[in-house]
Amino acid sequence: MIASESDPAGADRRVQPAAGILEVRDLHKDFGGVHALAGASFYVEQGTITGLIGPNGAGKSTLINLVSGFTPPGSGQVVYDGEDITGHSAHQIARLGLVRTFQLSSEFARLTVIENLLTAVPDQRGSTVLAALRGKRYWRRAEEESVARAREFLGRFGLTDVEDLYGAELSGGQKRLLEISRALMGRPRVLLLDEPFAGVNPTLAREVEDILRALRDEGMTIVLVEHEMGAIDRLCDTVVVMAAGTVLAEGSMAEIRENQEVVDAYLAG
Ligand SMILES: Nc1ncnc2c1ncn2[C@@H]1O[C@H](COP(=O)(O)OP(=O)(O)O)[C@@H](O)[C@H]1O
Ligand SMILES: [Mg+2]
Structure with missing residues (x-):
């Protein structure tokens, strides 16, 4: 500095x-x-x-x-x-x-693919979205937008079919794609x-x-x-x-x- x-x-x-x-x-x-x-x-x-x-x-x-x-x-x-x-x-x-990809940590292995993307964005109430996903299935507009963005990346990276699998269940290649998608969530x-x-x-x-x-x-x-x-x-x-x-x-x-x-x-x- x-x-x-x-x-x-x-x-x-x-x-x-x-x-x-x-x-x-x-x-x-x-x-x-x-x-x-x-x-x-x-x-x-x-x-x-x-x-x-x-x-x-x-x-x-x-x-x-x-x-x-x-x-x-x-x-x-x-x-x-x-x-x-x-x-x-x-x-x-x-x-x-300025964002780098980082290998999925053990924490992310225990989240589903879509949860991994929703928690990737700092300061965007990822945990609220996560709670909503797991609870009442209710979220506000900003959170809906995050979900839509996440699904867009899943589509782009061919991960739509594994949206609800846990990180740990993905193949090596799919994990790498998820890492890139997580980085992209932060624009x-x-x-x-x-x-x-x-x-x-x-x-x-x-x-x-x-x-x-x-x-x-x-x-x-x-x-x-x-x-x-x-x-x-x-x-x-x-x-x-x-x-x-x-x-x-x-x-x-x-x-x-x-x-x-x-x-x-x-x-x-
Ligand atoms: N955390 C670390 N502690 C000690 N040595 C390290 C560490 N990270 C890298 N090095 C050493 O620094 C050098 C450069 O490593 P690295 O940046 O990983 O090279 P590359 O990615 O090009 O293979 C290597 O000699 C490596 O052993
Ligand atoms: Mg290296």
């Missing part, structure tokens, strides 16, 4: 203009002696899909966790929509519209996805790719970590290659393929 001298209360948090809707500047994060991030910088244009690739241990998950406020930063800056959000809590960051402007296709069968993964492209075309910004290069190639407008906690290269997939250093270090073999 940086309060400028002219604004000691820190009410004006606008910083040097960012190049895109999201920019990370020289991020460092150590875990004990491990330099998980060692000066990572890049920016993301609004309304694009950016792929984060790189070998295991490159720092991709650490970066996603830090940007979304789940991991406290070491040094460096995260600028979102012109605001320095470095060190903000995950809750504060999500409320600004994010930027969606951060860490390996969204892990455990999802190839047919379903292709359908999710279509959904992500449609969300992008509706103006959403998506940053995803993915190992499968085919998916990266089909989906991403920009690719950021990470290695050893830094950004080795960024550009279109075609540009990345022409970067001999990257091909040697990561794409070859």
Whole structure:
């Protein structure tokens, strides 16, 4: 949190203009002696899909966790929509519209699919909706709208038939879709996805790719970590290659393929 001298209360948090809707500047994060991030910088244009690739241990998950406020930063800056959000809590960051998916916790395994979506939205009386669903089956207009939105996502992700199953009863792929649907319930402007296709069968993964492209075309910004290069190639407008906690290269997939250093270090073999 940086309060400028002219604004000691820190009410004006606008910083040097960012190049895109999201920019990370020289991020460092150590875990004990491990330099998980060692000066990572890049920016993301609004309304694009950016792929984060790189070998295991490159720092991709650490970066996603830090940007979304789940991991406290070491040094460096995260600028979102012109605001320095470095060190903000995950809750504060999500409320600004920067949302990451998170694996279903055990709590969510004990809720039904639709209940999972209705409790996903902060400050929207999810618990009231839940009580209503389980009790008198009565809800007010705002709650009706939440239910309608939830059902729309269930339709979009092919989960309508499992609406009343418990989270724990879903297949691995369905759980991943539910995680994405939960994130979307909060109307994010930027969606951060860490390996969204892990455990999802190839047919379903292709359908999710279509959904992500449609969300992008509706103006959403998506940053995803993915190992499968085919998916990266089909989906991403920009690719950021990470290695050893830094950004080795960024550009279109075609540009990345022409970067001999990257091909040697990561794409070859
Ligand atoms: N919570 C943690 N505690 C200790 N070391 C960690 C932690 N999270 C990540 N690391 C280490 O930081 C490095 C980067 O990890 P990670 O961000 O998970 O990489 P990636 O997602 O690219 O595989 C690895 O060496 C990893 O072991
Ligand atoms: Mg990872």
